[in-house]
Amino acid sequence: KKKIAIMTSGGDSPGMNGVVRACVRMAIHLGCDAYCIYEGYEGLVRGGDLIRKMAWYDVRGWLSEGGTLIGTARCMAFYERPGRLAAAKNLIINGIDALIICGGDGSLTGADRFRAEWPSLLEELVSQGEFKADEIEPFRHLNIVGLVGSIDNDLSGTDATIGCYSALARICHAIDLIEATASSHSRAFVVEVMGRHCGWLALMAGVATGADFIFIPEKPSEDNWREEMCSIVEHHRKIGKRKTIVVIAEGALDREGNKITPTMVKDLLADKDGLGLDTRITTLGHVQRGGTAVAYDRMLATLQGVEAVRAVLEATPDTKTCVIAINENKIVRKPLMEAVLDTKKVAKAIERQAFEEAMALRDTEFSE
Ligand code: F6P
Helix, strand or coil, X not given: CCEEEEEECCCCCCXXXXXXXXXXXXXXXXXXXXXXXCCHHHHHHHCHHHEEEECHHHHCCHHHCCCCCCCCCCCCHHHCHHHHHHHHHHHHHCCCCEEEEEECHHHHHHHHHHHHHHHHHHHHHHHCCXXXXXXXXXXXXCEEEEEEXXXXXXXXXXXXXXXXXXXXXXXXXXXXXXXXXXXXXXXXXXXXXXXXXXXXXXHHHHHHHCCCEEEXXXXXXXXXXXXXXXXXXXXXXXXXXXXXXXXXXXXXXXXXXXXXXXXXXXXXXXXCCCCCCCEEEEECHHHHCCCCCCHHHHHHHHHHHHHHHHHHHHCCCCCCCEEEEEECCEEEEEEHHHHHHHXXXXXXHHHHHHHHHHHHHHHHHHHC
C-alpha cells in the first residue's frame, strides 16, 4: 500500500486543516495509507509519535477549525544535514516516500532541497549501517508536492494562497468595527496589517473598506506622500467625512527604501499645524491569522488537497516538484521553484525600484 504523509509548515493560515482533511481522505479514497506529520519539519526530524497514521474519521470537523491542528514549528535542525538525515530515516522507517507540504515559500523551498538531496541521504544512511541497500530500494525517489498556505498571498503563479481571503475578511471586519469609533469621535485611524513584504492584504482591505489612503511595499510612496495623503484627507473632511482610515502594510516603504511606520503617519495626521486630527494606531496583529476559514478558503483547501494527492501519486523521478495553484478559477500544477524564483524577482524589483528612485533623486539633488 502506498503511504502518503501530509504536514503543515511555516505560519499557520486558515484553511490548513481543510487541506489536511482533504489529503487524508483523498489518500484513503484512493486506497493509500494517510499519515500526518505533527509539528512541521520538527516532526519529520524527531519522528516517533509525531508521525501518525490517520483514519477517515480522525479529520472529522476539521474544515471549520482555525490554525493547524497538526501543529507547525520553526525547525532549525532541518536546516542542517544531520536533521535532514534524521528526517529521511523517519520517513523510511514509516514506509513513506510521498510527502505533501502546506506552507509558505520558505517551507516549500526547504522541501524541494530535501527532495534533491534524497539520494545522497539514502546513501549516507546505508553507509552508516542504518539500512541495508535492499531495504532502501523501494524508497529510491521522494515525491513532494506543495500547497501554498499563507495569509500574505505572496507567491507568484497562483491567484490566491490558502488563507488570504479569510485574513482579508477579518481585516475588513475589524476596520468596520473601528469605523464606529472613528465616525463617533471624528477620529483618524492608522491600521497596520500583515503581509510581510507583500501589500495584497493592505491593498484589498483598503479597497474593500473605502480607506482614505493605502501604503504598500510594491508601490513605494512618492517623496511627496506626506502632502498627497494630507490633501486627500483634508478634501474628504471638507466634503463631510467624519472618519479617516489609513491602511498601512507592515512592509510599506518610501521611494528610498525606508520603512514607513504607522507612527510616522499618525504624527502627520495629528500634527497641530496641519490636519490636527485626533488619531489612533491599531495594529491588527495575529487576529488576522486566526479563526475559522471563510468559504473560499475551505473550497480552495479541499480542491487543492485532492489535486495534491493526485499529483504526488502521478509524480515520477523526472517531474519537477510541483505546487498546486489556482489560475482564473482552475486548479493547476506548477513547477514549485519557478513560482518561488518569480516571487523573489518581484521582491528584488521592489528593492531595485526603491534603490533606482533613490539614486535618481540623489542625482537630481546633486545637479541642482
Ligand atoms: O507570513 C504570515 C505572517 O503572518 C506575516 O504576515 C507576518 O509578517 C508574519 O507571518 C508574522 O510572523 P510571526 O507569527 O512569526 O510573528
